[in-house]
Amino acid sequence: MKSITSRDNPLYKEFKHLATSAQALRKAGRTLLDGVHLCQAYSQHHGLPQCCIVAEGSLHHPEVAAILANIEQQAVQCICLPDALYKALSQVEHGVGLMFVIATPAPQLPATLAVSSVVLDNLQDPGNLGSILRSAAGAGIRNVFCSIGTASAWSPKVMRAGMGAHFLLNIFENVNLAELLENASIPVLATSSHTKQTIYQTDLSKDVVWLFGHEGQGVSPELMAMASQTVTIPQQAAIESLNVAASAAICFFEQVRQQLGKSN
Amino acid sequence: MKSITSRDNPLYKEFKHLATSAQALRKAGRTLLDGVHLCQAYSQHHGLPQCCIVAEGSLHHPEVAAILANIEQQAVQCICLPDALYKALSQVEHGVGLMFVIATPAPQLPATLAVSSVVLDNLQDPGNLGSILRSAAGAGIRNVFCSIGTASAWSPKVMRAGMGAHFLLNIFENVNLAELLENASIPVLATSSHTKQTIYQTDLSKDVVWLFGHEGQGVSPELMAMASQTVTIPQQAAIESLNVAASAAICFFEQVRQQLGKSN
Numbered sequence: 439m440k441s442i443t444s445r446d447n448p449l450y451k452e453f454k455h456l457a458t459s460a461q462a463l464r465k466a467g468r469t470l471l472d473g474v475h476l477c478q479a480y481s482q483h484h485g486l487p488q489c490c491i492v493a494e495g496s497l498h499h500p501e502v503a504a505i506l507a508n509i510e511q512q513a514v515q516c517i518c519l520p521d522a523l524y525k526a527l528s529q530v531e532h533g534v535g536l537m538f539v540i541a542t543p544a545p546q547l548p549a550t551l552a553v554s555s556v557v558l559d560n561l562q563d564p565g566n567l568g569s570i571l572r573s574a575a576g577a578g579i580r581n582v583f584c585s586i587g588t589a590s591a592w593s594p595k596v597m598r599a600g601m602g603a604h605f606l607l608n609i610f611e612n613v614n615l616a617e618l619l620e621n622a623s624i625p626v627l628a629t630s631s632h633t634k635q636t637i638y639q640t641d642l643s644k645d646v647v648w649l650f651g652h653e654g655q656g657v658s659p660e661l662m663a664m665a666s667q668t669v670t671i672p673q674q675a676a677i678e679s680l681n682v683a684a685s686a687a688i689c690f691f692e693q694v695r696q697q698l699g700k701s702n
Numbered sequence: 703m704k705s706i707t708s709r710d711n712p713l714y715k716e717f718k719h720l721a722t723s724a725q726a727l728r729k730a731g732r733t734l735l736d737g738v739h740l741c742q743a744y745s746q747h748h749g750l751p752q753c754c755i756v757a758e759g760s761l762h763h764p765e766v767a768a769i770l771a772n773i774e775q776q777a778v779q780c781i782c783l784p785d786a787l788y789k790a791l792s793q794v795e796h797g798v799g800l801m802f803v804i805a806t807p808a809p810q811l812p813a814t815l816a817v818s819s820v821v822l823d824n825l826q827d828p829g830n831l832g833s834i835l836r837s838a839a840g841a842g843i844r845n846v847f848c849s850i851g852t853a854s855a856w857s858p859k860v861m862r863a864g865m866g867a868h869f870l871l872n873i874f875e876n877v878n879l880a881e882l883l884e885n886a887s888i889p890v891l892a893t894s895s896h897t898k899q900t901i902y903q904t905d906l907s908k909d910v911v912w913l914f915g916h917e918g919q920g921v922s923p924e925l926m927a928m929a930s931q932t933v934t935i936p937q938q939a940a941i942e943s944l945n946v947a948a949s950a951a952i953c954f955f956e957q958v959r960q961q962l963g964k965s966n
Contacts, residue, residue: 565829569945578938599945638959671955672962674842680951681833681863687948688955691935695902695956698936 439492439506439516445523453491453539457527460590463542469592471538472530474501479602480538481505490516493524493535502536529594542592545608551622554579554645554693559615559661560587560652561682567591568599569683570650575603577690579648583613587652619664622647628657629685630668637669642693643700650682703756703770703780709787717755717803721791724854727806733856735802736794738765743866744802745769754780757788757799766800793858806856809872815886818843818909818957823879823925824851824916825946831855832863833947834914839867841954843912847877851916883928886911892921893953894932895943901933906957907964914946 442450455462456470463469468488471477478501480487490509496502497518510516519527524535556574561567567589574582584591591600591609619626627640628649649665651657657665671680671688680688706714719726720734727733732752735741742765744751754773760766761782774780783791788799820838825831831853838846846855853860855873883890891904892913913929915921921929935944935952944952 563829565827569948572945573948576935576937576944601945636962638962671840672958673840674958680840681836681865681947683945684833684837684947684951687944687951691952692955692959694936694938698900698902 439510439518441518442523443520449517450519450523453527456539457529457594460593463592464590467542467544468539469542469597470527470594471540471597472528472594473533473598474499474505474536476597476602477505477536477538479605480540481508483605484540484543486512486514487538487540488514489539490514491524491527491537491539492516492518493521494518495521496535499534499536502534505536530598543609545610547610547613547618548581549621551618551626551647552624552645553581554624555581555583555647556686557583557615557618557626557647557649558588558651559585559649559657560655561650562589562653564589564593564595565599566653566681566683568596568601568603570686571596571600571603571607571609573683573687573690575606577694579690580606581608581610583610583615583618585615586612615661616664619647619649619661625666626664627689628662628665628668629671629689630662631670631673631679633668633670635667635669636672637689637692638672640667640669642696646693648686648689650686653682703774703782705782706787707784713781714783714787717791720803721793721858724857727856728854731806731808732803733806733861734791734858735804735861736792736858737797737862738769738800740861740866741769741800741802743869744804745772747869748804748807750776750778751802751804752778753803754778755788755791755801755803756780756782757785758782759785760799763798766798769800794862807873809874811874811877811882812845813885815882815890815911816888816909817845818888819845819847819911820950821847821879821882821890821911821913822852822915823849823913823921824919825914826853826917828853828857828859829863830917830945830947832860832865832867834950835860835864835867835871835873837947837951837954839870841958843954844870845872845874847874847879847882849879850876879925880928883911883913883925889930890928891953892926892929892932893935893949894926895934895937897932897934899931899933900936901953901956902936904931904933906960910957912950912953914950917946
């Protein structure tokens with residue numbers, strides 16, 4: 439295992455750059471998985487990282503030691519950092535000091551939208567995006583398409599909120615959603631509070647595309663016009679609608695419920 | 703309208719203290735509502751604030767002017783601050799500069815748990831708490847009980863995430879949940895991934911208590927043992943369960959669905 443002890447080491451500076459700039463991540467086509475849980479989830483679903491970073495103080499942590507033994511056997515480069523240098527890379531407080539450097543998965547855009555998918559137009563909040571990814575994975579929806587303005591799915595905050603859901607999904611970023619929706623061969627549903635038809639009255643037993651938008655402004659009018667149907671989650675009380683991640687969870691799992699009912 | 707222009711003004715210092723310390727808020731039994739939307743929601747449901755703070759640059763904003771005209775007529779004290787002083791109180795970027803100072807609602811604890819309620823044990827994240835409050839209000843659940851370790855419901859972050867849901871709910875804080883659950887006369891449901899019975903197989907057409915816990919550790923074993931029943935949200939894929947606010951939304955709205963079905 440290689441040790442780096444200087445902040446001026448070029449490789450360390452590269453890591454630091456990746457850790458602090460979403461733009462650098464995008465440009466490099468790489469990202470950092472911070473913490474044992476994300477690293478384990480990645481190994482399980484995708485295999486080996488490009489490289490592994492470990493804090494000196496975590497070398498003998500049993501889970502870290504097991505991961506290191508395995509990946510060093512496979513000739514993956516492991517780099518050990520003094521705890522202070524590691525800490526400057528990590529956004530996790532009190533975490534175990536292990537990171538994977540991975541190539542950001544960039545699956546090829548399908549030609550048509552033909553299976554249940556989530557389409558996100560300009561969604562802003564990393565916590566909401568992570569929660570939607572978890573809910574989609576939990577509901578068995580595999581494909582998530584994000585517009586250019588949507589939060590960066592592979593940023594550390596979104597990955598933390600996603601808790602490993604990223605590795606169960608095909609996440610397509612910077613997608614031209616108008617083009618994508620033009621090629622949908624299944625219904626495209628958007629939620630709206632101005633609609634009478636509830637999700638409970640809608641047939642969700644077959645595949646559908648779920649379209650969600652910006653936390654404040656919702657889906658852009660241009661894309662809204664491309665939805666096959668708007669549906670509503672019936673709500674009590676004069677309240678400013680649900681949080682977008684809560685709405686998405688309710689919709690995805692109403693689909694799960696209907697599909698389970700069909701298979702029973 | 704009174705103007706304060708010095709940072710050393712005792713009243714300004716008091717506001718600053720409230721704006722920056724959750725402990726100060728609790729001790730004072732007051733809180734700050736930041737932004738036009740929250741202030742309007744409060745007025746609509748609770749009436750007049752104790753006092754109103756407005757940024758000089760927002761005095762002529764039409765919605766602010768309308769609110770000010772109304773509350774000054776009712777002899778509520780309004781205080782105008784230079785924009786820089788206002789900004790030091792506010793966590794909202796690019797917002798309209800209006801705040802209400804209100805007495806934190808502290809409803810009296812009911813003797814029994816007899817209507818649909820949400821019980822939160824040690825829930826940590828302000829965004830999750832705000833989202834759960836919105837979902838509860840949207841689903842027509844009125845009572846939310848928070849344990850001592852749960853995030854402070856009336857903190858600015860939770861209020862922003864709650865989008866006014868606070869004013870539609872009875873929020874009980876620092877509650878001894880074990881005592882509370884002992885006095886439940888309706889079923890207490892907790893979600894668990896170790897249970898086979900799904901929420902869809904569970905009769906939710908009558909009132910129930912929903913018990914949710916800490917983001918990582920879930921509900922404490924002591925309280926879990928007090929649940930009448932554990933239920934599961936059926937999930938695909940080997941994924942580390944749903945985000946707690948997403949789970950709560952799915953449960954609350956499955957209850958809505960079953961109750962709507964019954965009333966049809």
